[in-house]
Amino acid sequence: MTASGILVAGTSSDAGKSVVTAGLCRALARRGLRVAPFKAQNMSNNSMVCADGGEIGRAQYVQAQAAGVLASTAMNPVLLKPGSDRRSFIVVRGRAAGVLEAGQYAAGRARLAEAAFAAYAELAEEYDLVVCEGAGSPAEINLRDGDYVNLGLARRFGLPVVVVGDIDRGGILAALYGTWALLSDEDRALLKAFLINKFRGDVSVLEPGLVEITRRTGVPFLGVVPWLLDVWLDSEDTLAVGQWRAGPTAPDEADGGAPDRLTVAVIRLPRISNATDVDAIATEPGVDVRVTIDPVLVDAADLVVLPGSRSTATDLGWLRERGLADALVRRAAARRPLVGICGGYQMLGRHLEDQVEAQVGVVPGLGLLPTGVEFAHEKVLGRPVGSWRGHRVEGYEIHHGIARRTTAPSLSPDGAEEPPTPFLDGWQVGTVWGTMWHGIFENDGFRRAWLTEVAVAAGSRWRPATDAPGFGARRARMIDTLADALEDHVDLDALLGLTRVGSTARAAATDSSASSLHPRAGSRVVPGAR
Template sequence: MSAKTIMIQGATSDAGKSALATGLCRLLARRGVKVAPFKPQNMALNSAVTVDGGEIGRSQAVQAQACGLEPHTDMNPVLLKPASRDGAQVIIQGRAIGNMQARGYHDYKPIAMRAVLASHARLAAQYQCIVAEGAGSPAEINLRDGDIANMGFAEAVDCPVILVADIERGGVFAHLAGTLALLSESERARVVGLVINRFRGDPALLQSGVDWLQAYTGKPVLGVLPYLHDLHLEAEDSLSCGAPAAARSGGKLTVAVPALPFASNHTDFDPLRLHPQVDFRLVRAGQAMPPADLIILPGSKSVLADLAWLHQQGWEEAIRRHLRYGGKLIGICGGLQMLGRKLHDPDGLEGTPGSGDGLGWLDLETTLAPEKRLTRRRGRLALDDAEAAGYEIHMGVSEGPALARPALRFADGGCDGARSEDDQILATYLHGLFDESAASLAVLQWAGLVEPAALDYPALREANIDKLADMLEAHLDLGPIRHCLPEPR
């Protein structure tokens, strides 16, 4: 078997590439096509643990679900996790190989490309179709040399490209026409169709523009996709690029989360953002910590740097006051490490080698180690013995008396995290803590919510994928690109 590959590229970042790829994966899977997702290179702090024990971008895990597959490291062979202002942890085929500055990574790209092509070849041997997703825009002039994320990959595997642009941003015709103008002749030739995304209103009012665009570019417009209200897909990027819901004023429980500069896996909080009884507050730089029932310290790709930033914002005292008045506090992964007495980074894995003081509210210390822990876990929460499931992604090893009161006990007999003696603080390495309805209900009750409503988050995620596919079924014309797609089995 040798799969046909079709690639979704965007005229800008956040044009809707991930959503279009996800919906197309589900649409093809519904039609009986054996399809898999692929993203050559992803830059994101939201990641997932794969079935083969590696790490990939969160969006590719969602796309795998859309295909009816378990996520695999070959679906996102290069993942860059920003760890400083100009550097990132480089993950190749699911495994961290170290941190690189931007220039160093540029020199490394030929090696990364070999991993990309090897992963793509393995998928192509197993599936009928690969829906590949680009990154950013293919027309970024300064990034075209040695590109592996967009047209560099498309040229290497000789695949057709769909170009999508977001009309919500304005200038959609300039985005599409300008992107095509900046491509090479061979790159333009492989663009088989254009998609206009997130349109509000009557498509007939846009028809004159669509006609002009098709005549000017010589490319068919495959669809004008409507803006989908209340669509929720787990974001791949940082907190500033796609938090899925606004705070709900009038919620019965207020949850506040500091927007740390290097916050990772903020998709942990999507079930809280979407819960009808939760007023979710993302607290950004310069804002005061609001009165809250529950404060959560999120995961972090650079814990000491984020902890210093927390101090600069004056939020340590705000959290201390919150605890003094009986509020609840959760630390997840990097947040757990912040709650301890000390954090040691002897090898400089997240910055300058050395040690720093934690907040000191749990009697434990953490040492960062080169080997990253990547595992899926299932067990029971100390709160109400509720069933919990999720995944661990961390380089820290925590030790100390606080761990004698664990937050979770796993099915394999192991334990995780800690609870404070006064029962106000809970800390865990488990990402996805709120995904399971039972665990989410137990935590919300512990935080003070009386009679919390159950939210079936996995079912909600599945419904949103179907919503995307339904929209594409109605508004995307695959006719002009049918030759690029395999016949259903």
């Protein structure tokens, strides 16, 4: 049977599987192929709501955008959302499907595998090619029995496997060889290529090592992808939170920021979810974003973002233990800007009643917004649309907590009653904002207008650059840059030759009008080291 797809595996988490998959989706779509991304099981608290109302990993949603197709729950049929070190909430085909304890994982995978395999078969029927992303590393032999996301998936559907290694981590040759060495003979038979990611320098220095690894394993290298400084895409891995913070630190940031810049502190909660909400803020020229757990930075920043959480009540207790809750209350009293999103918004209310997530009963909130929160077993999933001061705002909702207005008055710092103002299905009191909606800052007009208000309140002279590209345009440019790099440094023809579309892809590649996704005519494929 000719392979209906390929599997992009990695030597470790955050080795580049997600971005390589996104780049392949765009590069192959340019060739006129109808391509679908797929990840059988994703363990991530960064998720997105599809147009059909189902929830999938954020990375797969962006990969679908890269392929130019509508995201669907078949592209990430199993999503595990960690609620603690030993407990995950299960999402199957976009809908909540119970809880999985650590000790139940091995026994509980059979039904999840069935859902994953059925979803892959569905995509394979509909699309020319399915580009699959693995999870973690196939060398995790302790998880091989019952595996359905790495080599278990590849064996089931006869998929050729490409292993990606991040050279920036160091030890790349050992990681690639060790991955191959730990596999069984049957699994090794599917390992068809290695790929180096994030290379900087002269590739000729690296090539002798690649030749020796191929001699020892029989596995060729299809390319060496260079370091792409300005390319970062929605991550599924909490280890990568804040990876956009690669630029130089503002000179006066440690003292609260230069007067013409805007400093933003994002609190890194233990169970942070949808940290991608901050991505669009971080792209604004003159805005310095730092992920932190330091109360001193929380006090000093112009704006603090309290993001979502997969265990809201537990993370609220953690805020109190770290002294961060006191820092947030001080900010509100001093009228310094603070915004809470989803779980962060819930923490800013008067109380939480949780018998669902952390199952802790009623706990007091920070008392900064006029809401009480009750957690429901049924998860709210939606893609709401609203407005703020004439700016259209689109977002998405993923939450169990239901926030309702309380009857107690909201008080200003001097003790006077202060009426709350509606804010995107949430509330604003003074310089404290809260909303259940994720993704609001991806709306360019709203983001820039709201940040201007924040800057004025914080006493910063920062103002948005009117000629800066929008967030959507920047993301599209990043995807194209990534696809260009794969076209130039990876032998895509050899990769396609391993699949059922290999014989027709070369003909399609000569037609530069085959897809509106192709930004440049006559892109050439330069084979990597083989």
